[in-house]
Amino acid sequence: MSSKLSQKMGLGAGGMIGGRVALKLDPQALAHLTSGRSVALVTGTNGKTTSTMMLSRAVSALGEVATNHGGANMPDGHVTALSKQPDAPYAVLEVDEGYFPEVVRAASPAVAVLLNLSRDQLDRVGEVRTIEKSLRTALASVTGVVVANCDDIMVTSAARDSANVVWVATGTGWHNDAASCPRCGDPIRWEGEHWHCTGCDLARPRPQWVTGDGYLVTPNGVKVELSLRLPGKFNQANAVMATAAAVALGVPVEEAVQRLRAVSNVAGRYRTIQRSGHRARLLLSKNPAGWSETLTVVREADHPAVLVINAHEADGRDLSWLWDVPFERLRGRQVIASGERATDLAVRLTYAEVEHTIVPDPLLAIDAMPPGPVEVIANYTAFRDLNARAAQ
Amino acid sequence: MSTSKVQIALVLPDLLGTYGDFGNAVVLEKRMTWRGISAEIVNIRFGEPVPESCDIYVVGGGEDTAQTLAVRHLREHPGMQRAAARGAVILGVCAGIQIFGESFTRADQVTHPGLGLIDSTSHAGGSRAIGEVIATPADGLFEGLLTGFENHQGRTVLGPSARPLAHVKVGTGNDGSVEGAVQGRILCTYLHGPVLPRNPQIADLLIEWATGTKPGPLDLPDVTRLRTERAKAAGVPLS
Numbered sequence: 082m083s084s085k086l087s088q089k090m091g092l093g094a095g096g097m098i099g100g101r102v103a104l105k106l107d108p109q110a111l112a113h114l115t116s117g118r119s120v121a122l123v124t125g126t127n128g129k130t131t132s133t134m135m136l137s138r139a140v141s142a143l144g145e146v147a148t149n150h151g152g153a154n155m156p157d158g159h160v161t162a163l164s165k166q167p168d169a170p171y172a173v174l175e176v177d178e179g180y181f182p183e184v185v186r187a188a189s190p191a192v193a194v195l196l197n198l199s200r201d202q203l204d205r206v207g208e209v210r211t212i213e214k215s216l217r218t219a220l221a222s223v224t225g226v227v228v229a230n231c232d233d234i235m236v237t238s239a240a241r242d243s244a245n246v247v248w249v250a251t252g253t254g255w256h257n258d259a260a261s262c263p264r265c266g267d268p269i270r271w272e273g274e275h276w277h278c279t280g281c282d283l284a285r286p287r288p289q290w291v292t293g294d295g296y297l298v299t300p301n302g303v304k305v306e307l308s309l310r311l312p313g314k315f316n317q318a319n320a321v322m323a324t325a326a327a328v329a330l331g332v333p334v335e336e337a338v339q340r341l342r343a344v345s346n347v348a349g350r351y352r353t354i355q356r357s358g359h360r361a362r363l364l365l366s367k368n369p370a371g372w373s374e375t376l377t378v379v380r381e382a383d384h385p386a387v388l389v390i391n392a393h394e395a396d397g398r399d400l401s402w403l404w405d406v407p408f409e410r411l412r413g414r415q416v417i418a419s420g421e422r423a424t425d426l427a428v429r430l431t432y433a434e435v436e437h438t439i440v441p442d443p444l445l446a447i448d449a450m451p452p453g454p455v456e457v458i459a460n461y462t463a464f465r466d467l468n469a470r471a472a473q
Numbered sequence: 474m475s476t477s478k479v480q481i482a483l484v485l486p487d488l489l490g491t492y493g494d495f496g497n498a499v500v501l502e503k504r505m506t507w508r509g510i511s512a513e514i515v516n517i518r519f520g521e522p523v524p525e526s527c528d529i530y531v532v533g534g535g536e537d538t539a540q541t542l543a544v545r546h547l548r549e550h551p552g553m554q555r556a557a558a559r560g561a562v563i564l565g566v567c568a569g570i571q572i573f574g575e576s577f578t579r580a581d582q583v584t585h586p587g588l589g590l591i592d593s594t595s596h597a598g599g600s601r602a603i604g605e606v607i608a609t610p611a612d613g614l615f616e617g618l619l620t621g622f623e624n625h626q627g628r629t630v631l632g633p634s635a636r637p638l639a640h641v642k643v644g645t646g647n648d649g650s651v652e653g654a655v656q657g658r659i660l661c662t663y664l665h666g667p668v669l670p671r672n673p674q675i676a677d678l679l680i681e682w683a684t685g686t687k688p689g690p691l692d693l694p695d696v697t698r699l700r701t702e703r704a705k706a707a708g709v710p711l712s
Contacts, residue, residue: 208536260488260518261519266541398622399622399624401496401666404499404670405495424695425699428670428696429670431695432496434503439695
């Protein structure tokens with residue numbers, strides 16, 4: 082009876098009642114709404130939203146796809162997204178790392194994608210080794226395909242016990258959280274792209290898929306050009322992970338790549354806004370690994386940069402992580418520290434010997450730059466607020 | 474000083490670098506370099522021996538597993554403890570305060586021996602202490618307020634040979650009353666932020682201990698502004 086009610090409530094939810102209410106009325110709502118669909122789950126510290134969008138585009142080659150665009154990646158967001166498209170035979174869901182075990186249990190995914198694991202919001206999400214262990218248990222129960230990044234030690238440890246793993250060499254990984262083996266604690270040794278634990282048998286698995294600079298190589302050794310519209314190495318990594326997952330669901334490689342290639346703007350990220358004679362490119366970065374990648378992307382040109390930092394609960398209230406970001410790379414560039422916690426950033430820039438000024442309002446910070454291109458890098462709530470204001 | 478260049482050892486940043494505490498080493502280095510004191514950071518990674526010749530050792534925070542591994546490593550390579558015996562300056566943050574003591578007991582009730590550098594014991598508290606901290610100096614050790622961000626489950630009890638660094642006004646610190654520990658030239662704190670960017674007076678105290686000379690003034694407006702902001706946010710005016 083309760084299942085009938087939940088289906089009614091859940092399927093009827095749409096914009097009327099939110100996922101949170103539906104879950105209150107029936108805690109099994111997620112299981113009911115995923116039942117009978119082919120489900121892919123995407124998790125990891127960075128790149129979840131982009132990879133989810135890429136994968137949903139690729140899977141749409143097979144039929145209608147229900148997906149949670151825009152980062153509402155907890156169960157209430159999943160219920161809302163699934164309720165809006167009750168007839169879609171496919172679902173591609175971005176999942177917060179902390180909720181992943183719960184969502185795996187409810188959704189019995191055909192494919193689970195684990196992108197990367199690094200430190201993120203330590204006061205909220207918890208320590209990366211704890212997350213790795215909970216993902217390990219969850220992934221071991223997945224009967225479908227697990228697509229995992231073998232260049233990330235934490236990911237490898239989390240995925241290795243699963244029955245059916247497709248390993249992807251993405252060429253990206255944040256190694257600062259994995260000096261010691263997540264399994265036995267002994268030091269990890271790197272030799273070129275290969276790594277192994279000096280104490281146990283954890284080692285880099287042989288990848289089926291390989292990411293090159295601007296291309297991928299399939300398990301059959303076929304080279305496919307990526308030609309992405311999104312910048313940076315990490316988006317190439319996201320694209321190859323998404324392609325491997327799409328192929329696991331039955332999409333032909335060429336078709337998958339062709340579809341995800343068209344992604345140019347993910348929930349406002351990477352888009353350029355015109356403002357007071359400026360062309361401001363909006364980039365989102367939430368944690369040291371993400372910032373490190375983004376600083377590499379903006380390095381391609383010497384444009385002035387506005388860096389926007391908030392510290393709300395969704396961002397993590399502890400800003401210690403700013404010291405793990407290599408801001409030294411911005412030396413010699415025109416930089417404005419912005420956001421509610423601009424001063425914390427300004428102190429970091431001072432010690433990085435990056436000249437800067439402080440303009441807390443990011444739109445005014447853009448205005449204060451010389452006309453022309455400006456790179457705007459913001460963390461989570463800072464980006465969200467800026468994106469909403471820029472759209473007005 | 475053992476060499477003309479002040480050497481700052483960043484101890485096991487790959488294990489005990491979870492909370493940006495690398496920033497403490499940067500602050501020490503820059504505050505010396507900008508005043509014409511030659512200084513450099515020496516990274517000591519997991520699996521490598523720990524030299525005993527450095528002038529300042531900086532130990533950061535880390536997860537439980539990392540903490541246990543760090544103790545094991547520092548016992549196998551006791552360079553820092555030997556340096557401490559000859560009076561080297563040591564900063565221990567968070568996990569640092571726990572592993573420097575006589576022992577630390579985890580939430581699973583297993584007690585691990587510490588490095589015995591300071592007279593203290595630590596144990597797991599009932600709840601995790603997370604948030605902004607404001608504390609006042611103990612025994613006039615430094616000027617102004619101590620500010621930082623704490624995120625730890627451990628509680629620490631000091632023995633008679635160690636004295637507290639500060640008295641807690643906002644937050645938890647060691648036990649809700651005092652914060653940190655000082656014993657000889659070893660200074661410990663639970664505070665991240667990291668602690669030295671937010672508390673330049675503590676950085677300069679460590680530099681004074683290491684060089685034997687009180688460093689001259691260094692005016693960094695952003696640092697002053699940050700201290701005022703954080704104290705205000707915690708509801709304590711910075712006097």
